[in-house]
Amino acid sequence: MPLNNSAPADAASRRAAKPAIVYPAGSMPAPDMATLESARRTMVKTHELIVPPRDARAFRVARGQFLRIVSIEGPQVGDLNLWNADDLAERFFSGKTRALHGTHVGLGNRLWSTMPYLRPMATISHDTLSWYGFDADGAGIHDVIGTRCDPYTNLLLNGTSYDYCCHSNLSRALAAELKVDPAAAEHHVHDVLNVFMCTGFTKDTHQYFMKASPVRPGDFIEFFAEIDLLGALSACPGGDCSATHSSDAAACHPLKIEIFEPDRAALKGWSWPAPSAYHRHHGVPRGS
Numbered sequence: 001m002p003l004n005n006s007a008p009a010d011a012a013s014r015r016a017a018k019p020a021i022v023y024p025a026g027s028m029p030a031p032d033m034a035t036l037e038s039a040r041r042t043m044v045k046t047h048e049l050i051v052p053p054r055d056a057r058a059f060r061v062a063r064g065q066f067l068r069i070v071s072i073e074g075p076q077v078g079d080l081n082l083w084n085a086d087d088l089a090e091r092f093f094s095g096k097t098r099a100l101h102g103t104h105v106g107l108g109n110r111l112w113s114t115m116p117y118l119r120p121m122a123t124i125s126h127d128t129l130s131w132y133g134f135d136a137d138g139a140g141i142h143d144v145i146g147t148r149c150d151p152y153t154n155l156l157l158n159g160t161s162y163d164y165c166c167h168s169n170l171s172r173a174l175a176a177e178l179k180v181d182p183a184a185a186e187h188h189v190h191d192v193l194n195v196f197m198c199t200g201f202t203k204d205t206h207q208y209f210m211k212a213s214p215v216r217p218g219d220f221i222e223f224f225a226e227i228d229l230l231g232a233l234s235a236c237p238g239g240d241c242s243a244t245h246s247s248d249a250a251a252c253h254p255l256k257i258e259i260f261e262p263d264r265a266a267l268k269g270w271s272w273p274a275p276s277a278y279h280r281h282h283g284v285p286r287g288s
């Protein structure tokens with residue numbers, strides 16, 4: 001029987017179905033941004049570290065502290081991983097964060113953790129690139145679409161081995177923190193928040209594209225830690241991700257991580273997120 005892919009008679013009316021937002025923003029409890037803003041005004045920097053180009057560093061942020069990722073020296077994209085500092089099984093859930101907030105995240109959005117926890121790990125408390133919005137190509141900043149550059153896809157597509165993709169950088173950084181081999185740490189590495197990365201989907205083929213990041217030295221994105229966090233940040237070998245990655249071709253720059261401690265009295269009354277209260281029976285009656 002020949003394949004019949006011709007449109008049915010009612011194709012137009014099927015296509016005309018009205019879109020419905022899957023997770024309407026109004027149905028989610030909003031973070032108390034006024035409290036965060038007053039806490040920000042009291043904060044003092046307690047720690048900073050530099051992430052060298054084509055490399056990554058791990059860091060810890062206590063619940064209630066603020067974390068800044070700062071552009072220094074030149075335009076550079078960062079690939080961020082976050083874990084619960086006490087349980088690496090709870091980690092950043094890029095896909096659900098995208099479903100809840102959109103393809104790109106910004107001020108007031110939250111970085112959600114994997115199931116069965118599904119709670120905010122961090123809330124974006126400041127973003128100097130919030131002016132960018134979505135451009136004429138449909139591109140935005142801080143993407144939760146991409147996964148991270150990695151040596152496996154690079155080998156698949158280019159037939160070459162490259163050791164300084166974000167996946168490997170994050171694996172090395174986490175391995176150093178956990179004092180294990182990178183191969184023993186890499187299964188903890190997960191889909192990232194692409195900090196400062198400018199991306200979208202092409203209008204004709206809906207393919208994932210990147211373009212030069214508009215980030216400039218002095219720009220930063222800032223997060224409020226909702227739980228104790230272990231993080232790792234890679235300075236992507238793609239640099240500003242205007243053309244290539246997974247090679248030494250692009251101009252790359254370091255990124256700076258800064259950690260701030262607020263006056264804890266300013267956070268009085270903050271509702272710290274507990275793991276999801278779902279009972280986890282999954283349809284199997286209790287006791288069976």
Ligand SMILES: [Zn+2]
Binds near residue numbers: 079167235245
């Ligand atoms: Zn990368």
